[in-house]
Amino acid sequence: xxxxxxxxxxxxxxxxxxxxxxxxxxxxxxxLNDQYEIxxxxxxxxxxxxxxxxxxxxxxxxxxxxxxxxxxxxGYGCNYxxxxxxxxxxxxxxxxxxxxxxxxxxxxxxxxxxxxxxxVGTLVFTQEGLLTPQAGGTLSFKxxxxxxxxxxxxxxxxxxxxxxxxxFLLCKSKTFSTYRSSLHSPSTSSYEHxxxxxxxxxxxxxxxxxxxxxxxxxxFLYDEDGDLCLRLNKAGYSNYLFNPIAVHTINHxxxxxxxxxxxxxxxxxxxxxxxxxxxxxxxxxxxxxxSNLTWxxx
Numbered sequence: 001x002x003x004x005x006x007x008x009x010x011x012x013x014x015x016x017x018x019x020x021x022x023x024x025x026x027x028x029x030x031x032l033n034d035q036y037e038i039x040x041x042x043x044x045x046x047x048x049x050x051x052x053x054x055x056x057x058x059x060x061x062x063x064x065x066x067x068x069x070x071x072x073x074x075g076y077g078c079n080y081x082x083x084x085x086x087x088x089x090x091x092x093x094x095x096x097x098x099x100x101x102x103x104x105x106x107x108x109x110x111x112x113x114x115x116x117x118x119x120v121g122t123l124v125f126t127q128e129g130l131l132t133p134q135a136g137g138t139l140s141f142k143x144x145x146x147x148x149x150x151x152x153x154x155x156x157x158x159x160x161x162x163x164x165x166x167x168f169l170l171c172k173s174k175t176f177s178t179y180r181s182s183l184h185s186p187s188t189s190s191y192e193h194x195x196x197x198x199x200x201x202x203x204x205x206x207x208x209x210x211x212x213x214x215x216x217x218x219x220f221l222y223d224e225d226g227d228l229c230l231r232l233n234k235a236g237y238s239n240y241l242f243n244p245i246a247v248h249t250i251n252h253x254x255x256x257x258x259x260x261x262x263x264x265x266x267x268x269x270x271x272x273x274x275x276x277x278x279x280x281x282x283x284x285x286x287x288x289x290x291s292n293l294t295w296x297x298x
Contacts, residue, residue, distance in 0.1 A: 003035045009041045009077035017053070019098075024099040037062050038064065068080045073219065073224075097124065108245055122247055125249070126249060132182075133183055134182060135192075136152075139196050143179070186241075197241060216273075230278055268291060275287045275288055
């Protein structure tokens with residue numbers, strides 16, 4: 001049985017998926033030899049993706065290709081892949097991301113063996129070497145409210161000198177400082193406790209994943225990773241960011257091919273579901289109203 005099952009979901013983007021996959025294979029072979037498998041799910045692509053991917057198992061015996069037969073969204077594709085995985089440890093990885101640093105796998109496996117460990121995110125860098133906010137979300141009312149106004153997106157788009165001004169003005173904000181730290185140099189410790197990790201690259205034990213029923217497939221896209229992490233917290237598990245393991249991504253999202261109006265509807269539906277599941281009373285009402293206003297305007 002493989003030590004690790006890496007699960008990747010592709011939709012209409014096989015060229016990028018293949019390039020990223022081959023980069024990951026090169027480094028995985030250095031550290032794991034043949035003790036891993038890659039489960040690549042084609043999520044019912046409407047282009048020639050499945051045809052392009054079919055040849056991979058002939059070239060790389062660790063790669064297994066499956067067609068989901070139905071595009072139920074990212075969470076659906078991940079769950080479909082998990083059902084075909086043979087390992088007791090899953091690594092969910094975006095199709096446009098590739099593994100660049102795994103020399104500390106032994107320490108990672110030790111962390112994963114702790115009974116209280118839930119999801120463990122890795123560092124995620126852009127092609128240019130900039131950190132992405134892989135574990136910056138507290139998912140508190142204030143954080144989700146800020147995200148409805150695209151605060152994080154605006155902050156990441158600022159030149160460094162202007163970011164420093166914002167840092168100074170909001171240095172005492174716990175919610176903001178947690179997010180800000182996720183875009184700076186990683187902690188010197190090997191891992192740190194976080195509320196949630198991003199869905200671009202994270203690991204989780206099979207038994208834990210099954211205990212919380214995996215991803216909620218009612219989320220088609222967006223907020224499904226935050227929902228999973230909050231459910232893990234409520235089940236008594238702790239989520240971590242593991243700094244020594246890293247992946248890079250070109251951020252070539254399949255969503256760029258979706259009609260913008262339709263994409264906004266998908267995002268809004270996911271946000272409404274997330275708010276309904278994790279907030280009550282005034283907070284739920286406020287987030288529902290604000291998201292209705294901002295999702296169309298921004």
